[in-house]
Amino acid sequence: QVQLVESGGGLVQAGGSLRLSCAASGSGFRTNVMGWYRQAPGKQRELVAVITSGGRTNYADSVKGRFTISRDNAKNTESLQMNSLKPEDTAVYYCNVRTSDSISYWGQGTQVTVSS
Numbered sequence: 001q002v003q004l005v006e007s008g009g010g011l012v013q014a015g016g017s018l019r020l021s022c023a024a025s026g027s028g029f030r031t032n033v034m035g036w037y038r039q040a041p042g043k044q045r046e047l048v049a050v051i052t053s054g055g056r057t058n059y060a061d062s063v064k065g066r067f068t069i070s071r072d073n074a075k076n077t078e079s080l081q082m083n084s085l086k087p088e089d090t091a092v093y094y095c096n097v098r099t100s101d102s103i104s105y106w107g108q109g110t111q112v113t114v115s116s
Helices: none
Strands: 002-007 010-013 018-026 031-039 046-051 057-059 067-072 077-082 091-099 104-106 110-115
Touching (some): 002 091, 018 031, 018 110, 057 067
Antiparallel strands (some): 002 018, 031 046, 031 091, 067 077, 091 104, 091 110
């Protein structure tokens, strides 16, 4: 079993920055892909960014050039640096981890609100 604890998020004005962090804990697991997803009210959950254990990244087109995902393999942590935030970035952001045995775990979610 893997537990994910998220931190960061909050309220920021358009053009501002926020940093989300996620720490994975448990025993006997190896993280493969780590990522962030978001869900706005009335919309489906969507991918924001993912990063493999080798450091390859993939971003949603809507956040490319503004968001940066990173991870620390030794600490089983990941972060999402969000710059130039827009009101349309407002959503609940979820940390996701896929282990080497293909099990997916989710964080509890953290609210990000961008005011115009």
